[in-house]
Amino acid sequence: MDYATNQPLGLETPKLWIIPARPLVCVLAFIGCARGVASLIFSGNWGERVGDIIFLLLNLMLLFGAAKNNECALKWSQRVVFIAVILAVIQFLIWPVMFASYTASGLSDKNNTMAEIEDVLYKTEDEKKKMFARGMITGYALEIGTIVLVGAEVLKYVLVNRLWKYAKTTENIVVGGNQYIVP
Template identity: 30%
Template structure:
């Protein structure tokens, strides 16, 4: 039984998954060293583990590793879909209020006091800034979700191929 290797556009799907995993590992390692919060370090460590499992599965055509990666990438895509609903609203509200993402309590009190004294033109400008920030974050989050879905599809193609290779070697 002859099985064709999976393709993604004009590229070998396994190669694309391998490249994405290597880039993901490097990016996560860099992020781990740059991050100061323990919870974010934990999240990037989990990301590194996921990328390593996917890399091993793609390189060795390991069905078990690819199945685990498939489930994890599906869960990741679902979480990214939920962030599309929440994150843009938060950033738009912060931009509309004139609040920067890194603030302390004194800055927050000053920002809120200045908002009460804003003119109609300034409130309109804050609204426009919030609108632009919200749409920008929503667009970027949608791109992230699309990438997660594409990665899921790629892993699924490699998984199906690995199962076919395993089945053909069992019958041979």
């Protein structure tokens, strides 16, 4: 039996259930990068692109840290993901309200050519109720989407934290040498 290929006692590579953490972090960071590039391509104005650029850069730094896979890079990746979690929570607080209001006010209609005064004068009560319902549905849908975004960022943070602890422990074994754990 070859003991050299086994992990040190009590040290298993970090996993999320049965999925190894490092490849999962790399895949999530790559998906975040792809989402950022797609958002940059399809977003309309520079106000929307600033957030997309920030998330793209954060995911690129995370991808680099997960690929490097040492204690220092993973510690910085952990900090980067913490910033991404905070930004995702801020988006969760802003986006649903903003887009629900945008939809309910009728500004999301592309064919709205009426003047604002005519809009107020001629809209019936039923049309206003429909606009309100559309705004509510938009708000709830965006809440679900941003909850998924926050959940993905928290998952990244947990996985990077596990990878960092593992890298820290294994580097101490390899570099410092622990007399009680046989590598």
